[in-house]
Amino acid sequence: MCVGDIQWDDAVALLARHGLRLNHVAAGETIPGSYWGEPEAGIIANDVYVRDDTPIHSMLHESCHLIVLPPERRAQVHTDATDSVPEEDATCYLQIVLAGQLPGVGSARLMADMDAWGYTYRLGSTQAWFEQDADDARRWLVERALLPSLEAAAP
Incomplete structure (x- = not known):
């Protein structure tokens, strides 16, 4: 999409x-x-x-x-935002959450598109990572007040 x-x-x-x-x-x-x-x-x-x-x-x-x-x-970013693994994981998690807030898109569609593009996760799919292996990314976002709580962010 x-x-x-x-x-x-x-x-x-x-x-x-x-x-x-x-x-x-x-x-x-x-x-x-x-x-x-x-x-x-x-x-x-x-x-x-x-x-x-x-x-x-x-x-x-x-x-x-x-x-x-x-x-x-x-303010200093131009083209390449980070080489931090925790920031990359948080970015991937948050993009899925935000897709659920974008009319006509949704998290499920975005995760399928991420898989088709070539994102790779050790559990084999974006959805499996998001649902079963992203606790660290979710915690990272909550600690920085980018998600309201672990409960609200749970899949």
Whole structure:
């Protein structure tokens, strides 16, 4: 599922709740700050860049990289947000949670798209990781007040 498949205003509102600006890049144009290259999302400080052909999982993943960072680190990001394993795990977990808040997407669809793109987890699928092996990521997010509580975040 790609950005062009959902309502733009829904995505803008979701990211704005986390202090991020979603920027639309025209078809065929280079996406600023894209780590993986087009059509994958790009990030620079508080800005997320996408085209209509950018996968939703990419938009959410890169956005969550920014969300998990403290403001002073976020301001310094250009293209590559982190090399921290706990931050990467928290990012993956949070993108699944946020997909559930994005009309027309949902967590189940996002996890299937993550698997199709090539995310890999030791239990064999994104859903198995999220449901059975992500306690550390969930705790990390709760400790930083990015999830309200372990109970609220449980799958």
